Amino acid sequence: MTFKIALVGCGGMGRRHAHGYIELRKYFDTVEMMAVCDVHHDVAATVASEIGEATGSTPDIYTDFDEMIAKADLDGVAIVTSTPMHHRFAIKAMNAGLHVITEKPMGLTLKACRQMRDVSKATGNVMAVAENYRRDPMNRLTRALIEAGAIGTPYFALDIGVGSSNGAVMHSTVWRAKKEQAGGAPLDAGVHNADMLLYLLGGANTVFAETTINEKQRTLRPMSEVAPGLAAMYDHRKEDGFSIGDTVEQTAVDTAFAVIRFKSGAIGQLLMTDTSHGQSLGVSTISGSEGTMYRPRSRSGESPRIVRGDGSEVTGDALLDLVPDFELDDITSTLWNGVKQISSYDMDFREIDSKILAYEYLDMVQAAETGGQPEVGPQEGMDALALAYALMESSVSGLPVSIEDVAEGRVSKFQDDIDAEMGI
Numbered sequence: 001m002t003f004k005i006a007l008v009g010c011g012g013m014g015r016r017h018a019h020g021y022i023e024l025r026k027y028f029d030t031v032e033m034m035a036v037c038d039v040h041h042d043v044a045a046t047v048a049s050e051i052g053e054a055t056g057s058t059p060d061i062y063t064d065f066d067e068m069i070a071k072a073d074l075d076g077v078a079i080v081t082s083t084p085m086h087h088r089f090a091i092k093a094m095n096a097g098l099h100v101i102t103e104k105p106m107g108l109t110l111k112a113c114r115q116m117r118d119v120s121k122a123t124g125n126v127m128a129v130a131e132n133y134r135r136d137p138m139n140r141l142t143r144a145l146i147e148a149g150a151i152g153t154p155y156f157a158l159d160i161g162v163g164s165s166n167g168a169v170m171h172s173t174v175w176r177a178k179k180e181q182a183g184g185a186p187l188d189a190g191v192h193n194a195d196m197l198l199y200l201l202g203g204a205n206t207v208f209a210e211t212t213i214n215e216k217q218r219t220l221r222p223m224s225e226v227a228p229g230l231a232a233m234y235d236h237r238k239e240d241g242f243s244i245g246d247t248v249e250q251t252a253v254d255t256a257f258a259v260i261r262f263k264s265g266a267i268g269q270l271l272m273t274d275t276s277h278g279q280s281l282g283v284s285t286i287s288g289s290e291g292t293m294y295r296p297r298s299r300s301g302e303s304p305r306i307v308r309g310d311g312s313e314v315t316g317d318a319l320l321d322l323v324p325d326f327e328l329d330d331i332t333s334t335l336w337n338g339v340k341q342i343s344s345y346d347m348d349f350r351e352i353d354s355k356i357l358a359y360e361y362l363d364m365v366q367a368a369e370t371g372g373q374p375e376v377g378p379q380e381g382m383d384a385l386a387l388a389y390a391l392m393e394s395s396v397s398g399l400p401v402s403i404e405d406v407a408e409g410r411v412s413k414f415q416d417d418i419d420a421e422m423g424i
Contacts, residue, residue, distance in 0.1 A: 003031045003365045004074050008065060008089055009081035010038035010047040012171070012223075012234030013103055017080050017130075018047045019233075019350065020357025022054040027334050027358075031365055035072045037062040046236045065089055069096050076100060076126070076368060078361070082175045083182040084422060087112035090127065094119045099126040099368040101360060105191045105388070106381030108182050109415040110407055112424055113385060117378035128364040128374035129381035133192050133298040134199045135356045137328055137342050142295055142304045143200055144326040145319060150306055152290030154201060157260075157268040159193050160283040165226070165274040167215060169248050172223040174239055177250045180418050184252030186211065186272045187388050193270060195376075195384035196298070200286065201262050203383070207390035208400040209258035213250055214275040220246045229349060256391045261400075270391070299352045303344040317343045331362050382407050389415060 007017055014036075021033050033051055036059050038044035044061045052058025062068035069077075069092065076099035079089045087107045090100045100120075106129045107113040120127035133139060146154065175181040176188055198204060220242050223231040242248065254275055260268035284295035291309060296302035305315040306322075320326065320343055327333070327340045335355045336342065347355075367374040386407035392414040394401045405411040412419075 001030070001369070003076065003368065004034045005031060005076045005078060005361070006035040006037060006068060006072055006074050007033060007047065007059070008037045008077050008079045009085075010036055010040075010044045011080070011237035012173075012230065014038070014080040015047050015050070015233050015236065016353055017078055017357055018051050019354045020361065022051060023335070023351075023354035024358035024361055025055050028362065031361055032057070033059045034074055035060045035062055035068055037065055037068045039063055040238050043236055043238060065092070069093065069098070074098055076364065078130075079103065083188075084108050084175075087116050087424070090116050091119050094123045094125040094127065097123070097125065099364065101126075101128040101130055101364040101374075103130045104195075104381070105182060105188070105385045106378070107385070108422060109418050109424075110382060110386055110389060110412065111409055111415065111419050112422075113378070113382045114409065115424065117382065120378055126364055126368045126374060127378050128360070128367065129376040130357070130360045131192070131195045131376045131381070131384065132353075132356045132360065133196050134376070135332070135359050136298050136352070137332060137336060137345065138296045138300075138302065138304060139196065139199070139298060140328065140332070141319065141323070141326060141343065142293065144323045145304060145306070146200055146286065146293065148323045150291070150319075150322045151286065151288035151293050154264065154266045154286055154288045156266055157197060157201060157286045158283050159197060159268065160271045160281055161193070162271060162273050162276040163280040163282075164277045165218075166277070167217075167219055168221040168226045169218045170226075170274065171230070172221060172226050172234070172239070174220065174242050174248055177218055177248050177252055179251040179253070180421050182418075184254055185274050186253050186256035186391055190256065190270070190272050190388045190391070191384050192298075193272070194387035195380070197260065197268055197270070198383055198387065201264065201266055201268065203263040204260050204268070204387055204403050205263055206261045206400045206402055207258055207387065207394050209256055209391040209394040211253045211256040211391055211395040213253055214255050214273070216250050218248045218250045220244055220248055233350070253392060256395070258391045258394070260387070299349060299356065301345040301347055301352065319343050331359055335359060
């Protein structure tokens with residue numbers, strides 16, 4: 001059976017999804033991209049053309065989502081638009097009988113996510129979230145090592161990412177500077193960090209945080225300057241109403257310092273900012289009763305590293321001796337050229353990115369065909385976003401907040417004006 005899908009949103013991330021689909025087709029023929037949709041016909045055409053050249057089958061082009069849903073022969077949609085449209089398109093698609101995978105964050109706010117969750121439950125259609133970090137084979141290995149007790153009982157985690165954007169708009173994308181569009185590094189990027197912390201350490205109970213906007217005026221600079229490694233995938237997109245060199249008002253939080261209490265009793269410290277001029281620091285560690293796990297950079301292929309109390313280190317293939325039963329699942333193994341056990345790998349970022357996206361599509365399709373749940377479904381998507389939003393909610397209240405209360409809408413002051421503006 002062939003699962004027929006459409007790509008909704010053909011900007012930078014949409015183009016990356018297209019390359020994920022192209023990578024998928026090298027190994028599996030069970031998914032077919034029938035259509036692409038973007039408000040800009042030429043942007044959609046660029047992506048459709050690349051798919052056609054690589055696979056021999058060019059998807060139809062639409063500029064109107066409702067028209068596409070009405071006319072195209074589809075089983076599901078991949079929503080890769082800016083965040084405010086995720087819930088609108090996902091709900092329409094599920095009510096039309098289609099399965100959905102949407103880019104992270106799952107929705108604009110937790111209220112939007114709850115609406116998506118409820119429609120998925122009512123219709124029985126899959127609602128998957130394209131959270132990519134956890135799918136990296138090195139993060140799979142890291143989790144297996146922690147679960148096997150390789151560092152003993154986890155005590156605390158440090159997740160520190162401080163650097164400088166030099167006053168530029170994040171990813172040259174104006175919506176990422178706007179609070180009402182779920183912008184700002186601690187939220188837009190921080191949902192990745194949140195999901196990884198939950199993936200590795202289990203559920204979390206509370207967050208206490210302080211946040212601020214240090215730089216309220218940003219400059220829209222070329223992607224080639226802001227993120228050169230991604231620029232080639234984003235050079236076709238359009239930024240309506242803005243030109244390179246424009247000043248953009250930053251209304252989204254750009255700096256967050258948080259303390260997290262996990263259900264296990266472990267503590268986490270999460271720090272994120274892009275306003276650290278003159279200092280760049282990246283720390284991703286989990287310390288336990290028998291050592292510290294140095295987490296690899298996601299999508300780098302680097303091996304995890306364990307340092308014991310006596311200074312001895314375990315890394316590379318020696319890690320596999322600590323988890324002899326660790327194996328990649330069949331889909332990941334196929335995408336990673338048939339390897340079942342792996343402690344590092346050497347690939348170009350774009351190839352890694354494409355393979356992980358290919359996995360996400362197959363995970364969603366498998367759930368749709370079996371009636372099961374995707375690995376990252378409504379619950380996982382909401383948990384990660386609730387942790388990220390808990391930083392904002394705690395900063396507003398000046399108190400620790402319950403992540404469950406944020407997820408279920410009992411704490412929502414930071415989000416209330418966003419919901420009101422969007423009419424949800």
